[in-house]
Amino acid sequence: MQTIDKIAVITIIVLSFTISILVWGTNACGTECLFHVKPQVTNFSWQNKAIGREDRAFLLYFNRPIDRDSIENNLVIEPPLEGKISWSGNKLAYTLDAPAPYGEKYRLFLEAGNQQFAGGEAAGEAIKPFFGQFKTRDRAFAYIGSEGNNQGRLILYNWTKQEKTVLTPDNLVVFDFEPYPQGDRILFSAVAKKQQQDISQLKLYSVTTGVNDNSSPAFNPEIQLVLDSKKYQNNKFDLSQDGKTIVVQRINQNNANDFGLWKITEDLVPQPLETEAVGDFLLTPDSQTLAVAQGEGIALLPLNPDAVPLDFLPQFGRVVTFSTDGMAAAMVNYNTENADLRYTKSLYYVNNQGVQKELLNLEGSIIDCQFNPTATHLYCLLTELKFSNNLTLGQADAEYREQPYLAEINLKTGKTIPLLALPEYHDSELSVAPDGLGVLFDQVLTTNTPVTEANPSDSSSTIIKSRLWLLLPPTNESEVHQVEQLPLIGFHPQWLP
Structure with a gap:
């Protein structure tokens, strides 16, 4: 036999032997058993991530069919996060009952559990222990300073780190702002200090916050111009929840008839929206x-100009707020269609299942409302219309004034609980924490007329004094709400998402 023939025969014998071993091993317990790969977690979707309110479920992937009961009984999260487990093949999903508290570090342990053999028997090999970790974003909020060198400047307070950072320079006066969805930037409107009485010069800017950014120990806020005021005056604006779209109400500086809504996307090129005159x-x-007040109703208009309008709600005159998931809204009916209810306003709960539930009817104003993170309650700033008689030069004069107060509405029972009166303070705003910690609100006393529902914040007024407060909801049925005054001087507080 030639040498090459011998090599060929030996090669055939070796390959046949190897194939036999592979076939036998695969039939016995699969190729993974052959190579001694233990059952284990192959991926944890939140590993080493900083999650926020929008992150409501994590996934665990396994390399083998797993005995589900043994995994569920041994899965541990520290600190605990209440939630529900569901399965899809070798993939476990854990859905939180509520957003995870901010400013925390979490660990996940799976130190026991078994492989699941075909036929449902749980006598397989023990799982390889798994350790995971993740954290939530820093708990932080921003506000506009109203004292000393911080007057009119945008200020960030990082609650987790107990740090205060001034984000804008002293040559800008900030009028309004909205945080971006990741909390890494803030969109704000401002004018130069020397032009602060001229709102026609309002420009839009963005500024970095440094929150959850561990890349550099020394943080310097970076400001970018988003929209100038050379040709158009910029008024109210709104930032989309995904942070990719800004809608601004604009008026031509030289032609008051040229006004309407403009859209700004990530390319920062403003484009007018083809809509009717809007409120x-x-x-x-x-x-x-876009939910827009048009005439005597609310129009739901797609941002895509080629799409058809989605709906028109003629019974409502204003959208106050939406729940974070977009499944519900709080709306106002001004009761113009009912002579018996004329001069009153009704607050409604409206959801995507067709429910329209009246929550309250009042003669005062509905200044602002926000849902809590799980959309089970509404927190509202309302006013009560007070009547008093004043004797002036011997004659009785009737006087009406609006008394602001903070209220909580249980959306399941419909019960409204007045929480706190805000005497003498006319301009107030609230912000509900994304993790449900509490409600930030301010008390602002200004020199001009009291707040009205149509214009809850008069930018031309002079602030006499302002305070920031935190309302903490009860932790169980036997406790009451707690109110704490914060050692910060400013107004318009907004939690970062």
């Missing part, structure tokens, strides 16, 4: 639709 407006949480 108040809000972007919906899906970031694709």
Whole structure:
């Protein structure tokens, strides 16, 4: 036999032997058993991530069919996060009951559990222990300073790190702002200090916050011009929940008849929206639709100009707020269609299942409302219309004034609980924490007329004094709400998402 023939025969014998071993091993317990790969977690979707309110579920992937009961009984999260487990093949999904508290570090342990053999028997090999970790974003909020060198400047307070950072220079006066969805930037309107009485010069800017950015120990806010005021005056604006779209109400500086809404996308090129003359407006949480007051109703208009209008709600005159998931909204009916209810306003809960539930009817104003993170309650700033008689020069004069107060509305029971009166303070705003910690609100006393529902914040007024407060909801049925005054001087507080 030639040498080459011998090599060929030996090669055939070796390959046949190897194939036999592979076939036998695969039939016995699969190729993974052959190579001694233990059952284990192959991926954890939140590993080493900083999550926020929008992150409501994580996934665990396994390399083998797993005995589900043994995994569920041994899965541990520290600190605990209440939630529900569901399965899809070798993939476990854990859905949180509520957003995870901010400013925390979490660990996930799976130190026991078994492989699941075909036929449902749980006598397989023990799982390889798994350790995971993740954290939530820093708990932080921004506000506009109202004292000393910080007057009119945008200020960030990082609650987690107990740090205060002034984000804008002293040559700008900030009028309004909205955080971007990741909390890494803030969109704000401002004018130069020397032009602060001229709102026609309002420009839009963005500024970095440094929150959850560990790349550099020394943080310097970076400001970018988003929209100038050379040709158009910029008024109210709204930022989409995905952070990709800004809608601004603009008026031509030289032609008051040229006014309307403009859209700015990530390319920062403003484009006019083809809509009718509008009043108040809000972007919906899906970031694709605009809720606009038109005539005696609310129009739902797609941002895509080629799409047809989605709906018109003639019974409502204003959208106050949306729930974070976009499934519900709080709306106002001014009761113009009912002579018996004339001069009153009704607050309604409206959801995507067709429910329209009246929550309250009042003669005062509905200044602002926000849902809590799980959309089970509404927190509202309302006013009560007070009547008093004043004796002036011997004659009785009737006087009406609006008394602001903070209220909580249970959306399941419909019960409204007045929480706190705000005497003498006319301009107030609230912000509900994304993790449900509490409600930030301010008390602002200004020199001009009291707040009205149509214009809850008069930018031309002079602030006499302002305070920031935190309302903490009860932790169980036996406790009451707690109110704490914060050692910060400013107004317009907004939690970062």
